[in-house]
Structures are given as C-alpha cells and as structure tokens.
Amino acid sequence: MHAQAPALRDPRLNHPEPFTPPLGDGGFFQRDRSMHPPAHAPGYKSSVLRSPRQALLSLENSDSEITGPVFGHNDLGALDNDLIRNYAKDGDPVGERIIVHGRVLDETGRGVPNTLVEFWQANAGGRYRHKKDTCLAPIDPNFGGCGRALTDDTGYYYFRTVKPGPYPWRNYVNSWRPAHIHFSVFGSGFAQRLITQMYFEGDPLIPVCPILTTIPDKDALERLVAPLDLNASAPFDSLAYRFDIVLRGQRSTYFENRTAGN
Amino acid sequence: MPQPLNYLKETASQTAGPYVHIGLIPAMAGFDIFEKNFSNVLVTPNTQGERITLEGKVIDGSGTPLRDVLLEIWQANAAGRYNHSADRSTGALDEEFRGWGRAGSDFESGLVTFETIKPGAIIDKTGRKGAPHINVWIVARGINIGLNTRLYFSDEEAANAADPVLNLIEQPVRRSTLIAKRSECAGKIVYSFTINLQGPEETVFFDV
Numbered sequence: 056m057h058a059q060a061p062a063l064r065d066p067r068l069n070h071p072e073p074f075t076p077p078l079g080d081g082g083f084f085q086r087d088r089s090m091h092p093p094a095h096a097p098g099y100k101s102s103v104l105r106s107p108r109q110a111l112l113s114l115e116n117s118d119s120e121i122t123g124p125v126f127g128h129n130d131l132g133a134l135d136n137d138l139i140r141n142y143a144k145d146g147d148p149v150g151e152r153i154i155v156h157g158r159v160l161d162e163t164g165r166g167v168p169n170t171l172v173e174f175w176q177a178n179a180g181g182r183y184r185h186k187k188d189t190c191l192a193p194i195d196p197n198f199g200g201c202g203r204a205l206t207d208d209t210g211y212y213y214f215r216t217v218k219p220g221p222y223p224w225r226n227y228v229n230s231w232r233p234a235h236i237h238f239s240v241f242g243s244g245f246a247q248r249l250i251t252q253m254y255f256e257g258d259p260l261i262p263v264c265p266i267l268t269t270i271p272d273k274d275a276l277e278r279l280v281a282p283l284d285l286n287a288s289a290p291f292d293s294l295a296y297r298f299d300i301v302l303r304g305q306r307s308t309y310f311e312n313r314t315a316g317n
Numbered sequence: 318m319p320q321p322l323n324y325l326k327e328t329a330s331q332t333a334g335p336y337v338h339i340g341l342i343p344a345m346a347g348f349d350i351f352e353k354n355f356s357n358v359l360v361t362p363n364t365q366g367e368r369i370t371l372e373g374k375v376i377d378g379s380g381t382p383l384r385d386v387l388l389e390i391w392q393a394n395a396a397g398r399y400n401h402s403a404d405r406s407t408g409a410l411d412e413e414f415r416g417w418g419r420a421g422s423d424f425e426s427g428l429v430t431f432e433t434i435k436p437g438a439i440i441d442k443t444g445r446k447g448a449p450h451i452n453v454w455i456v457a458r459g460i461n462i463g464l465n466t467r468l469y470f471s472d473e474e475a476a477n478a479a480d481p482v483l484n485l486i487e488q489p490v491r492r493s494t495l496i497a498k499r500s501e502c503a504g505k506i507v508y509s510f511t512i513n514l515q516g517p518e519e520t521v522f523f524d525v
Contacts, residue, residue, distance in 0.1 A: 081403060084324075086524065091330045092461035099332070101459030104378040105514050111524035112485060118439060119452050119467075120525045122401035123391060124417030132352040142350055162324045175340025185336040186347040187385075187424070199350045201340040237333065237340055244403070245391045246525040248463060250456050252331040266332060269461055275329040301325045 081308040082116030083246050084162055092269035099265045100226055116246060121305070123245035126171040126205060135203050138176075138216035142199030149195055150179025150217030154295040155253070156287055158210040159240060162304030166210025172300075173239040174214065175201040181222030181232075190222050215293065218255065226265050233260035233267065242302040253298045254280045330462035335385050337456060338421050342387070345421045357420035359390075359433040363413040366395030366434030370507045371468065371497065374427045375455060378515030382427025386457040389419040390431055390468075392450075397437030406440050435506075438476060448476035448483065450495075455512065465523045468510055471498045486521055494520045 094106035114120070134141040139148060155174075159167040177183045177200065180192035184200050200219075204212045221231050235252045242248065254261055261267060261280065270276040278301075287295035338345040344354065360368060371390070374382040393399050393416065396408030400416045414434070422429045439447040448469055455464040469477050477483055477496065486492045497508035512520045 083525075087327065088462075088524070090326060094461055094464075096461060099459070099461070102332075102461055103459075104381075105383070105457065105459035106378075106461075107464070107519055107522050108378075108515050109491075109519050109521075111522050113524045114482060114485070116525065117447070117482075118399055118404050118406060119391075119393075119447075119450070122399035122403050124415055125401060130353055130355075135351060142348075160325060162327060164323075164325055173340050175336070183336045183339060184346060184348055185339050188336060199339075199343070199348060201343055201350060203340075203351075237331075237337070239333075239341060243401075245452055245454065246465075248389070248454055249328065249330060250333045250337075250463060251328055252334075270329050270331075272329070275326065278326070279329060279331070301328045303327055304324065 080116065081121050081306060083121070083244060083303040083305050086303060090270075090272040090275040093271070096269035099269050102269070116244075120246040121244040123241060123243060123247065125169075126241070127169075128205060130171070131203060131205065136212075136214040138198065138200065138202045138214065141202060143197045146197055148178065148198035148217050150198075150220075152215070152293040153218050154213060154215050154287060154289065154293050155236065155281070155298055156211070156213035156284075156295060157281075157297050157299040159206050159212065159242075159300045159302060160210055161242070161247075161302050166206070166208075167242055167302055168206055168208045168210055170206050170210075170243065171203060171241045172206060172212045173201070173203040174216075174236050176216065176219040176236040177222055179217050179220050181220035183222075192220070192222070221258075221260055230265060231260055233258045233264050238298075238300065240300055240302060244305070247302040249300075249302060251300070252279060253296075255296060256280055256282045332458060332461050333387060333456035333463075335458040337385070337387050337458075341419060342421050345424075355419055357418050357429075357431045359392075359414065359416065359418040359431065361413045364394075364434055365411045365414070366437075367506065369433060369435050370505055371429075371431040371433065371451070371510065372507050373429055373497070373510035373512065375422065375429070375457070375512045375514065380516075382422070383457055383514075384422055384424050384427045386422045386427070386429070386455060386460075387419060388422075388429050388431075389417065389454045390433070391417050391452040391454070392433065393436040393439055395434055395437050397439050397449075408437060435470065445481055446476070446479070448473050448480035450480075450482075453512075460514075464514075465525045466512065466520055467495050467523070468497045468508070469495050470508060471496050491521050494518060
C-alpha cells in the first residue's frame with residue numbers, strides 16, 4: 056500500500072472541504088449476455104440438459120469476484136508456448152506451421168498484463184490427443200496439442216503451433232467443427248474468467264457450425280475469427296494469425312489507493 | 318450527436334468442449350507434457366488452516382452426473398484474505414496458499430474432489446461480515462458460458478443466516494442448494510456438494 060493521495064479540491068469553491076467524487080467499487084462492468092451464447096441453445100444439442108432454467112442471480116462484485124489467482128513464470132516451462140516442440144519425440148509435427156499472437160485487453164482498451172492464457176487444439180488432421188477421442192484421423196506422434204503463455208506488460212502473448220484440422224462430431228449426422236483453437240484466459244479477477252474458441256479467416260464451415268452459431272450477435276461471432284496476419288509471419292517458416300481477446304472492464308476505485316481499475 | 322463511448326466489447330464465450338482436459342489437465346487426457354501442472358490440491362504442508370476435502374458431482378437435467386465437467390475454485394485463506402493485490406480485508410496473507418485450483422470429474426463416476434482449507438469469513442467493503450465460502454466456476458461440453466456459483470458450509474449456520482449474498486436469494490429453499498454438508502470420514506473432514514444444472518433442485522448460479 057502506498058501513501059494516501061491528496062484529495063482534490065474543487066477550484067470553484069473557496070471552501071476548506073475537499074471535493075470528493077463518488078466512490079467506485081472496483082467491480083467489473085456488467086456482462087452483456089446478449090452478445091454471449093445463451094445457456095440453452097437447442098441447435099447445440101448437449102446444451103439442452105446442461106443449461107439452467109432459473110434466472111441467474113446478479114451479484115454486485117465483492118472481493119470474492121474482483122480478486123483472482125495470480126500466476127508467474129515459475130508456473131510455466133520454457134517450451135510451454137511452442138506446440139511445434141513441446142511434444143516433439145522424433146521430429147516436427149505434420150501440418151501448416153503458424154504463429155498465433157495478439158493482446159489480452161479489457162473493455163477500456165487497456166492491456167491485461169501478466170495473465171495466464173492457455174490453449175488446446177486438435178492436430179492437422181482434426182484428431183485430439185485425448186483418450187475419449189475416437190475419430191479416424193491418426194494421432195501425430197510429435198504433437199501434444201496444448202500450451203500456455205503469460206501476457207507481457209502490455210498484455211501481449213504469442214505461441215507457435217500447426218493449424219488444426221476440422222473434425223466431425225455427433226450433433227447432427229453430418230456436423231463438422233471448423234478449424235479452431237480453444238482459449239482459456241484468467242484476467243485479474245475471477246469474474247473475468249473466460250473460455251472461448253478462435254477460428255480462422257475464410258473457413259467455410261464457420262457459418263454452419265452449431266456451436267459457433269449459438270452466438271446471437273454477428274459482430275461478436277466475427278470477433279472470434281482470427282485474420283491472417285502476413286506482417287507477423289516468419290518468411291519460409293510460419294504464417295501468422297492475430298487474435299485479440301477482450302475481457303471485462305473494471306470500474307475505478309477513486310481515492311482508495313488500489314491497483315484495480317485505473 | 319453525443320460523442321460515442323469507445324469501449325471495446327467482451328470476447329464471446331464458447332463451450333470448453335469434451336476435450337478441455339487436453340489444455341487444462343493433460344494428465345486426464347492421457348498424456349504428460351508440462352513440467353508443472355495445476356491441480357485440485359490447493360494446500361502445501363505449510364498452508365495455514367483446517368484441511369478439508371470438497372467432494373461432489375455436477376448433475377444434468379436428466380439426473381445424470383456430468384463425467385466431462387471441469388471445476389475451478391477460488392477462495393480466501395484461513396484468515397479471510399484473498400491472495401491478490403485487490404483484496405481489501407485486514408486478514409493476514411498466507412504465502413503458502415494461492416487460493417485457486419482446478420479439477421476434472423472422474424470419467425466413470427463424475428466425482429469431483431479438491432483438497433483445500435476452510436476459508437475464513439470475508440469482511441465486505443461496507444464492513445459486513447460474509448459467511449465463509451468458496452467461489453466455483455463450471456465449464457463443460459454443452460455449457461456455453463462458464464457458470465458461477467458458491468459453496469457455503471453446513472456447520473456455519475449463524476454466519477450463513479447473516480450472509481448478504483445468501484440473503485439476496487429470494488426463496489429460502491433455494492439457498493440450501495449452496496450449502497455443502499460436513500461429515501468426517503476416516504479422520505478427514507469432507508464437505509459434500511451437488512450442483513444441479515437444471516430441474517426442481519437447480520443450484521443457484523450467479524451473474525457475477
């Protein structure tokens with residue numbers, strides 16, 4: 056805790072009392088749930104039995120919600136953000152080599168520094184390294200399919216991988232997921248916790264995916280589609296895709312001498 | 318025209334899917350990749366506080382346990398303080414307690430367990446004392462946006478009765494869905510919970 060900042064005086068008043076703006080509480084901006092997929096989205100069949108029927112109870116944020124776990128470089132290994140090498144046994148994985156990079160921001164546009172970003176995906180043929188995946192495409196002996204990174208002081212993260220393939224799944228008889236990478240992001244408070252999926256520019260499976268189209272807001276859906284970023288590619292090595300992630304913004308805690316918000 | 322407020326929009330949520338373990342608990346997916354893994358054990362030998370086991374299931378609208386669900390918990394230490402710079406309480410920090418853990422349900426039984434400590438009571442910003450509780454976040458196939466709930470403790474009746482969040486729940490009968498039941502089993506303190514996603518005894522979920 057640093058020293059108390061001096062209170063502002065309203066210069067219009069020749070009065071000894073300081074001018075004190077209303078106290079913010081450091082809570083997060085209310086989540087706009089009209090932009091997120093609804094819990095009950097029957098086109099994605101497994102949501103039917105797994106969605107609450109009662110309304111959510113809205114909660115003003117207390118310390119329980121504005122705080123959250125803190126991670127450091129001690130939690131990570133040197134190859135954690137390199138999926139080309141972090142499971143390599145006797146060579147590189149097969150597939151299109153890509154760099155995925157971007158910033159984790161909050162709704163006010165500030166970078167979210169030192170936050171944990173985790174990602175997982177299928178291999179180039181659309182097969183997951185998971186004991187429950189029985190899809191026909193083979194496992195790649197040199198590809199695990201997961202990684203993680205801490206954002207830097209500006210909220211920037213990056214990792215290297217191969218582009219995942221689409222895969223079939225049991226929803227309708229002929230449902231295929233677009234190529235995608237799953238993302239898990241923490242932010243600074245537990246109420247910012249988010250899991251989402253990144254898709255790739257130009258994929259024709261995007262508009263027919265029963266999971267992706269649970270998102271009612273067209274713009275929100277398009278923000279999950281990462282554009283090709285030729286400027287960030289590594290010539291004769293890897294193409295690049297850019298994926299920025301926005302977490303909830305936070306109200307200021309005026310004159311409370313806390314790091315939250317401003 | 319007024320000037321537009323140029324806030325960004327939050328990134329939309331998507332389901333964690335059935336293979337969430339690959340990224341978040343690779344050992345459950347069936348392979349080992351990271352030097353250090355996150356787990357459902359929140360305590361070290363030096364953590365302060367009463368050791369407890371949380372043990373429960375997440376149940377779908379047909380009464381069937383989810384066997385591919387992933388839970389994370391976030392809680393204060395034994396002195397009621399969160400290990401985070403934004404905590405405003407006066408309780409002492411415990412360097413040996415991060416306060417966070419994650420667990421996948423067993424692929425056969427659906428059972429989810431955590432090894433942790435019982436958190437202390439939380440003093441909110443107005444000075445009101447909140448009952449000890451654990452914040453829970455639930456993701457799985459079929460869950461489009463993570464569900465937030467809380468676990469309270471059955472042996473904290475007086476504190477629970479005065480808790481400002483439990484008292485926000487209009488129907489007293491629904492408050493009981495958040496109370497984990499204490500028992501002792503082979504010298505271990507176990508709190509059992511059931512999270513019902515849907516139906517007559519549906520758990521209270523929060524828009525935090």
